[in-house]
Amino acid sequence: MEPAIRVRDLRKTFRVAERDAGLGASVRSLVRRRYREVAAVAGVSFDVAPGEVVGFLGPNGAGKTTTLKMLSGLLHPTGGEVSVLGHVPARREKAYLGRITLVMGNRNQLQWDIPALDSFELNRAVYRIPEPEFRRARDELVELLEIGDLVRKPVRTLSLGERMKAEVAAALLHRPQVLFLDEPTIGLDIGAQKRLRGFVAEYTRRHGASVLLTSHYMADVQALCQRVVVIDKGQVLFDGGLRQLTARFSPHQTITVQLAEPGTDLSAFGAVVEAGEGRVSIQVPKAETSAVAGRLLAAHAVTDLTIEDPPIEDVIEQAFSAGRTA
Amino acid sequence: MESLRLVGTFLRIGVQTELQYRSNVVFSVLQSLVAVGTSLAVLALVFSHTDSLGGWSGDELLVVMGVYVLMGGVLRSVVQPAMNQLMDDVQHGTLDFVLTKPADSMLLVSIRRIELWQSVDVLVGAGIVGFALSRLDTRPGLLAVLGFVVALALGVVVLWAFWLLLTTAAFWVVRTDSLVELLSGMYQAGRWPVTIYPGWLRIGFTFLVPLAFAITVPAQALTGRLSVWLLLGAAAFTVGLVALTRWVWSVGLRAYSGASA
Incomplete structure (x- = not known):
């Protein structure tokens, strides 16, 4: 079977301006800037099969978010190949963007002053979801996430956990086949984490979507992922089942x-x-x-x-x- | 067609949002009254000394002022809120959400926020234009009114494209607030027809800060100063400016996504 996500020798190098501390150095850097090449992702390869939920782990600065951004078309790779659902993400074709979704736990996309239901409406227009399908998807998400009463309240009045559930619902209205979840449970209490986890498991079971999940909470990974890809310093340290990970490193x-x-x-x-x-x-x-x-x-x-x-x-x-x- | 539907949906939700803050209307009306009052006082003061300014009579200048107030309303209710949101999004990284949506990103960033109550000025400006027209010796004919509507529409597009062009600088310079502040200041120069400014300023206000196309040209349509050629010129300028903005936007996106690095 053709993998949903295929990454080969992916590289991303950033050029960052650097200077020494102090006023003199600041002034000098105005005239002549020194640049340093930083390899955020240095040759990463992995596959994700359709319907597979893969945990993407690594310490801060390991290159997880950079990789996710390249997969969702936000960053152009410096080298290597990426193919998601047969598309090259960096081209940002509408046909591609309409089949994926990106959820970032520490940033929200729902409008603050209006009820989530209205933001759902906006996403319906953006993704051009036909009315009957939109209604079906919305009702299903509202039911699975148990947010029936919350979606009518302005988002600013919701708790963090409630808001995150609404965020996730908004991100899934168009029934994406590939989900990029970047720390979706960050800051949530244990109960809210558990419910969100349960939802993701149920959603992928129902719709056969592929998920690439980053999280600092191992409980998320253990509950959801059959497989993990561990990266550090932009390189893959391990790719396999959680059990093999334990056998190998402990x-x-x-x-x-x-x-x-x-x-x-x-x-x-x-x-x-x-x-x-x-x-x-x-x-x-x-x-x-x-x-x-x-x-x-x-x-x-x-x-x-x-x-x-x-x-x-x-x-x-x-x-x-x-x-x-x- | 799809784009129109998208704009329609965002507009509807935007209006719904603003309706929650009905009390803001009081503030907007007060703000508008003070601004218009001051402008009228200055105009009256000038015309207590002279009958015409650069070939424009007092009532004709009132037309210019009406268009200026009206366009200011459009700027503050539709254009600026969206651009402020864009700057916020670049700063906070939430632009990523816009760029992962299957819609035209330039359109999408332009319609996400409106400030309905600031559009009080659109009505006030239209009122001033109407009042000024009633005092003019020669009323504009149907053709002139048509020209005015077209010039006004072009003017709105020019303002939007120009503000977006400058806001796009946010891709390179994260804080562009002061730049926008400066421009809002310059916008004030539009209360007078650009034709009364000396040569270099006139050129600046026409092509660098396109106040001429946004404000003076529509006013010229109502005061018998608009030729077909000028209108065509305004249309050509609008198309050119939108094309330039689109190009800068795409270059900005490439810089944002590191495609050029």
């Missing part, structure tokens, strides 16, 4: 046991990371997990035993530091 697992007799020292079995109230967690190399668990059960009176992968945040952290030292 060679340890954590065994937590509830002991019948508290106070037992388990440091012989592995590095103790947490101990108290008869509950002890030890970190062991992944290859030895089952052997260590067997020995533990044989040697001590254990009432409960769990084996866990480390939290995904730690794994990602590990991946970045591995990428830096490599």
Whole structure:
């Protein structure tokens, strides 16, 4: 199957003016500017299949937003190839823009002083959505997002979570096939994050849309993405399933046991990371997990035993530091 | 056709928005009265000393003032709000949303915000023009009124294109407020027909800050000073200016998206 998004050796170099601190340097820079080339994206390649939800992860400044901007046609690549739904995004053809959407969690596009319903009307005109389809899409989104009462109130009176839901609804009225979601849950409380997540999952299931999602909340990624692309310094560090990511970057697992007799020292079995109230967690190399668990059960009176992968945040952290030292 | 429908929808929603702020109308009317009052006082003062100014009688200059007030209303209600929004969007990065929409970006940035109550001046200006016409010795014929309507329409397009041209500078210089401030100041020069200014200023107000085409030419239509050639010239200038604005806009977009780097 033809991928929905195809990125090959994508590059973006910015030319930034630079000067030293101080008045003298400021004056000198007026006369002669020095420029420095900064490679924000330095050879990124990946595919996203139709209907696939891919997490796009990386620390601040890794090149995520720059890549998203190139995919949505806002920035021209310095090099490499991008094809989304068979279009070259940088050409910004109407036929292309009508099939994608861009949601940025920290910027809003709804007009502040009017109810979201009116902004929906504006998008209907911009995307030339026929009336019956518009009504169907709008009613579906209002129902899925549970914003029936909110869309009639001026946007400025909504809470951040409510506003974000309205933003997402406005961005999906034209039933885009590719969604670029840049930190869609930023600043939302846990409940609102969860509901938005649930919505995205349901929406992509119903309409088979492809999603490229950036988020600092790993819960978003874990709940939605079958696959992640991790980038740092403009380059891909990892592309694959979350499970493989853990296997690759975290060679340890954590065994937590509830002991019948508290106070037992388990440091012989592995590095103790947490101990108290008869509950002890030890970190062991992944290859030895089952052997260590067997020995533990044989040697001590254990009432409960769990084996866990480390939290995904730690794994990602590990991946970045591995990428830096490599 | 599609573009007209788009403009219509934005206009309708814009008016709905403004209707929420009905009390603003009081402020706008007051503002308008003060401005018009001052202008009338100056005009009366000038004509207490002389019967004509550069070949224009007092009532004819009242026509110019009426068109000036009317165009000022258009500028403040439709053109400037959209341009302020554009500058905001460039500063805050929300222009990205406009550029990812499947519509003409230049059109879209021009229709997103209106300030309905500022259009009080359009009515006041039309009133002044009507009043001045009733005092003129020779009333304009049907053809002259037609010429006036065409010249007025061209004038609106000229003002819009010119303001957009300058606002586009926001792609390179993020803060262009002072530039726009300066222009609003210059717009004030339009209360007098450009023909009374000395040569270099007249050329400046015709081609650099196109007040001539926005204000003087429509007024000339009503006072028997408009030839077919002048109207054709105004039309040609309008087309040229729109083409130039479009070109600068596309260059600006390329700079914004880094296509030229």
